[in-house]
Amino acid sequence: MGEALTSASDAVERAFREESGRALATLARLLGDLGAAEDAVQEAFVEALRTWPERGIPDRPGAWITTTARNRAIDRARREADRGVREQAAAPPSPVAPPPDPEVEPVDDDQLRLIFTCCHPALAPAAQVGLTLRLVCGLQTAEIARAFLQPEPTLAQRLSRAKAKIRTARIPFRVPPAHLLPERLPSVLACVYLVFTEGYAATGGDALIRHELCDEGVRLARRVVGLMPDEPEARGLLALILLQDSRRSARLSPSGDLVLLEDQERGRWDRERIAEGLAQLDRAWRLGPPGPYRLQAAIAAEHARAESWPDTDWPRIAELYAALAERAPSPVVELNRAVAVSFAEGPEAGLAVLDAVAADPRLARGHQLPSIRADFLRRLGRREEAATDYRTALARARTGPERAFLTRRLEALSPPAGPAPRPR
């Protein structure tokens, strides 16, 4: 009995992770209201926890959850109608007539609708990410709060405010029509990429990589490509994420320090991920002039192909960054271009690129600009100037490992003062 109970609750947990997004998407379509759909799916899982240990796990847990959730929602709507609840302003639209079939079949469009709703540009980007992880990926609020190092009540409040906005401001539960897709797809892709990068290059705390977010980002990108196989930029994003993710374990030293691409042990790169990323990029590249994600994926692909740091095709990477700067200008792109130029043409040329963007206020608070500049100066042998820039970078770095890295670089510049240690 104890064992059956454990395996049944494991099954419920697994079903929640795998099926709750799908069930929620289907219910939201049937009910036309995200909040009501969420309540119904939650009730269905409670029901599963109660009945599966006794009656066994159904053959198709997902379909069971969706059907049960639908039945609960209909029960509730009836109860409320009986009670004569007539809060016209606050009440969700009444459920549409339930389909005649006993099991509710999810359709791919339901999931896509849910993703587009969660990533609606009228929601703040942080809220989009939270909602997507909660509703599409089925993560618990506590898990998301932990991943983003936020107190759970703060995140819960942000999520409930976002859901209130979807309801109150009537953000439609739909895939945007074709003429709006070009302007709406970017926020979906940006949200997926944010989930991944928040895991891959954490912006706060002492952990540089949060693996659960990386995994979730890869899963989401795959799902989006599965749902929109002909969107070149969606596939480009998947390629980019796979290629970056191939380096995940090589980015950290055994002691948890950041290892730069330059110093990474290339044997630790995940060859399977690389092969898949290159194949996805190849398919995406053939779909027309490349957009920002495909260009970034192409840059990542150059690194993946190179035998070593010096062997890297730097002129090609500099060229790709220039193309990226043209399509999606940003100071961060210029920083990266400067690095590529410094290896293709020398640190002097890199400095010239940096100096052209040095005054950009968007770079005034990050550690990247002084950190990169310090590196160019170090390579040019201008040690004192390099030390000044490393110190500026150190003062701006936000994660522990970043600070540790910059400290090492700074210390390596100047041999410790005082008498040299006496040889034994």
Add this chain to the structure above:
Amino acid sequence: MQYLAILGSDPSLSPEPGTPEFEARSQGYMRFGERAASSIRGGAALEDAQTAATIRPGDGGPLVTDGPYAETTEAIAGFYVLETDTLDDAIELAREIPAASAGWVTLRPLAGWWPYDHEQTGARFLAMAYGKETPTDQPGTPEWEKAGEAHMAFVAGAGPAVLAGGALHPGTMATTVQVRDGDVIVSDGTLGEAGELAAPLYMFQAADRDAAVELAKGIPNDPGHTIEVRPVWERP
């Protein structure tokens, strides 16, 4: 769903009357008015913010001062009441409003907008409430319901002076639309003082601004919001 489209303009981007640019912008509004006619439930352009009067709560009764609620460069320049099925439809309209290109358009969902069918005899004034959000500004709370009753009594008492009344959802429900270089930028929240707009909104008619201010002093105002009275710009 009804939305208050709040039009913000940057005075430095606003053309002088009589110039071809001013003409072009007026034409832009005319075109929008025609195209969106079936969705427009109301609206007005406002006189310059400096023509406003502000009523602040004081210990010995309301204090009236000349000038707007906030000295900002991007002041509210006008509004529309739009009625569409969804926020996406409202965004599609908002992007066509000239202010979206020369400033911003903020879409605040309306809990209600009630035009009254009174003959217009005086000049029009818009009364906007500003201040920190309180339970009175949150639809569904007992405070909101109670305030609603007070507003109904106020409207009944004011008679033909009230041309329309509205109740806004909180600023956290707002969406801002801007058009830059042909690209539509949609973002969560509000810009400028539009974020501090509280729930109640009135369109009055009165003989002059002083009369409108006297009227506005009677707006039910439990939480002590500041009320700005702005003359409506009438097409010459």
